[in-house]
Amino acid sequence: MQFDYVIVGAGSAGCVLANRLSADPSRSVCLIEAGPPDRSPLIHIPAGIPGMLPTRYLNWAYKTVPQRGLLGRCGYQPRGRTLGGSSSINAMVYIRGHRSDYDGWAALGNPGWSYDEVLPLFRRSEDQARGADHYHGTGGELAVSDLPSPVHASLAFVEAAIRRGLRANADFNGADQEGAGLYQVTQRRGRRCSTAVAFLSPVRARPNLTVLTGVRVERVLLAGQRATGVLVQGRTGAGQIDAAREVIVSAGVFGSPQLLMLSGIGAREELARHGIGLRHELPGVGANLADHIDLALVYRSSDAGLMGITLRTALRAIPGYFEWRRSGTGLLTTNFAEAGAFLRTRSDLDRPDIQLHFVNGIVDDHARRLHYGYGVSCHVAVLRPASRGSVGLQSADPRDPPRIDPNFLAADVDVQTLLAGVKIAREIMDGAPLDRHRGAELFAGGNSDSELIERIRRRADTVYHPVGTCRMGHDELAVVDPSFRIRGLDALSVVDASVMPAPVGGNTNAPTIMIAEKAAEHLAA
Ligand SMILES: Cc1cc2nc3c(=O)[nH]c(=O)nc-3n(C[C@H](O)[C@H](O)[C@H](O)COP(=O)(O)OP(=O)(O)OC[C@H]3O[C@@H](n4cnc5c(N)ncnc54)[C@H](O)[C@@H]3O)c2cc1C
Numbered sequence: 269m270q271f272d273y274v275i276v277g278a279g280s281a282g283c284v285l286a287n288r289l290s291a292d293p294s295r296s297v298c299l300i301e302a303g304p305p306d307r308s309p310l311i312h313i314p315a316g317i318p319g320m321l322p323t324r325y326l327n328w329a330y331k332t333v334p335q336r337g338l339l340g341r342c343g344y345q346p347r348g349r350t351l352g353g354s355s356s357i358n359a360m361v362y363i364r365g366h367r368s369d370y371d372g373w374a375a376l377g378n379p380g381w382s383y384d385e386v387l388p389l390f391r392r393s394e395d396q397a398r399g400a401d402h403y404h405g406t407g408g409e410l411a412v413s414d415l416p417s418p419v420h421a422s423l424a425f426v427e428a429a430i431r432r433g434l435r436a437n438a439d440f441n442g443a444d445q446e447g448a449g450l451y452q453v454t455q456r457r458g459r460r461c462s463t464a465v466a467f468l469s470p471v472r473a474r475p476n477l478t479v480l481t482g483v484r485v486e487r488v489l490l491a492g493q494r495a496t497g498v499l500v501q502g503r504t505g506a507g508q509i510d511a512a513r514e515v516i517v518s519a520g521v522f523g524s525p526q527l528l529m530l531s532g533i534g535a536r537e538e539l540a541r542h543g544i545g546l547r548h549e550l551p552g553v554g555a556n557l558a559d560h561i562d563l564a565l566v567y568r569s570s571d572a573g574l575m576g577i578t579l580r581t582a583l584r585a586i587p588g589y590f591e592w593r594r595s596g597t598g599l600l601t602t603n604f605a606e607a608g609a610f611l612r613t614r615s616d617l618d619r620p621d622i623q624l625h626f627v628n629g630i631v632d633d634h635a636r637r638l639h640y641g642y643g644v645s646c647h648v649a650v651l652r653p654a655s656r657g658s659v660g661l662q663s664a665d666p667r668d669p670p671r672i673d674p675n676f677l678a679a680d681v682d683v684q685t686l687l688a689g690v691k692i693a694r695e696i697m698d699g700a701p702l703d704r705h706r707g708a709e710l711f712a713g714g715n716s717d718s719e720l721i722e723r724i725r726r727r728a729d730t731v732y733h734p735v736g737t738c739r740m741g742h743d744e745l746a747v748v749d750p751s752f753r754i755r756g757l758d759a760l761s762v763v764d765a766s767v768m769p770a771p772v773g774g775n776t777n778a779p780t781i782m783i784a785e786k787a788a789e790h791l792a793a
Pocket of ligand 1: 358524777
């Protein structure tokens with residue numbers, strides 16, 4: 269099989285690219301996804317998240333190497349494994365980050381990446397239910413809307429945060445990110461709007477677009493310095509798919525560096541360790557892994573309006589399902605992380621350094637440990653951690669997961685920021701507006717700094733925003749240039765969350781979609 273463009277991975281970035289590149293009928297595009305089609309109702313009913321997040325269902329469910337900063341615990345790293353990738357299993361929170369994040373990328377020597385330059389790309393994808401303005405677009409593929417039926421406790425959280433001194437913010441993606449409010453979500457009429465739903469489904473019938481599912485790419489093929497195609501493994505065996513113009517690797521922050529290394533592109537020592545012949549030396553492949561470290565504060569509750577593992581919730585789910593089908597509202601439209609806040613832990617900071625996600629339910633170890641009853645949780649995440657980790661190989665076998673080392677809390681400044689954020693979050697959670705919704709705190713321990721740090725090290729983990737493992741730039745450790753090409757090779761690009769040079773101050777789905785919009789412009793040109 270031969271195509272002009274071969275895209276590896278149908279995740280947040282891959283689906284956008286497939287749509288934009290196949291818009292010109294003279295170009296043939298092949299999108300290859302290792303996971304199955306996205307038919308499961310757990311994807312499309314927002315409240316289906318707990319069926320995927322803690323399980324291996326449509327989820328790579330990676331684990332990290334033991335983390336010194338987490339007292340030797342292994343972290344958990346879920347990633348979507350279906351059309352839509354992680355946008356099919358994520359919490360649907362629509363956040364772009366802070367304008368200074370993009371200005372920072374531009375200042376690092378990446379022309380075209382300042383906030384003012386990327387804002388039109390965010391607007392292009394967007395179909396904002398509140399209508400268009402300077403910051404928001406309408407008519408794009410990606411539905412962004414207010415939650416149809418937030419629970420009372422989420423409104424009470426916002427009230428409690430305001431009483432604690434935060435300002436009310438109705439639009440975290442507008443003029444100013446700081447403050448507390450309800451999140452907007454990537455939903456249309458109460459259904460998840462993954463990138464597969466938004467960008468792929470409407471164009472599946474294009475004759476110049478081929479979508480393969482259940483097919484794993486095992487190697488990028490190089491002829492000299494030029495990528496010519498990929499080796500794949502499907503249900504019926506192995507094969508080769510040729511790319512006349514470009515191979516685009518969009519396999520995500522763990523999959524993309526793994527695939528490059530399996531293809532002989534990476535750090536000399538890492539490839540030698542696994543007996544892989546070096547085709548192109550690039551020491552930065554897999555380096556620079558950054559992730560939002562997070563501690564969830566968890567409280568029991570007697571509020572039966574919340575989601576819980578109870579008979580009552582199960583019984584409510586039956587009429588809830590029919591309400592969801594009929595009107596796209598009700599219990600099953602919850603994304604769980606309904607409300608949140610961006611706050612500064614010190615008044616001398618010029619932008620928020622902590623994000624809160626208030627969750628409609630008990631979150632213990634990514635919902636892998638279940639608790640009977642009702643509860644609420646508050647995730648506290650460090651927005652721009654200083655710690656950097658890496659992605660390597662466990663073996664030269666493409667079926668093995670990559671070796672993931674986020675190196676959480678290696679930098680003491682991350683511990684101090686998280687500690688300060690946890691103290692503020694506890695004050696908010698102790699606030700009177702939440703009295704009706706919050707009971708005893710689980711896993712509380714003591715209140716001294718050393719006891720809270722102990723608790724952080726015992727319980728913190730990712731809030732699912734790893735980035736940076738094929739980062740763009742011009743220096744020795746950069747993997748792609750600011751127009752996504754792998755440095756030193758032809759016809760090979762990386763386009764996904766891995767190219768971010770530094771973490772953004774917020775969730776990473778919208779930024780990844782923006783990145784793919786920008787890449788499509790470059791590739792089409
Ligand atoms: C549980 C969870 C909750 C999250 N919540 C939010 C949220 O609420 N808001 C938000 O903005 N962000 C959220 N995120 C983060 C966000 O979804 C991701 O940052 C974003 O989807 C990453 O996009 P990507 O294109 O880089 O990778 P992905 O979307 O992960 O796509 C990579 C794709 O490549 C495929 N693939 C990998 N290797 C191969 C191979 N060798 N061959 C073929 N295919 C391959 C994978 O199966 C996958 O489909 C969450 C993430 C998770 C996991």
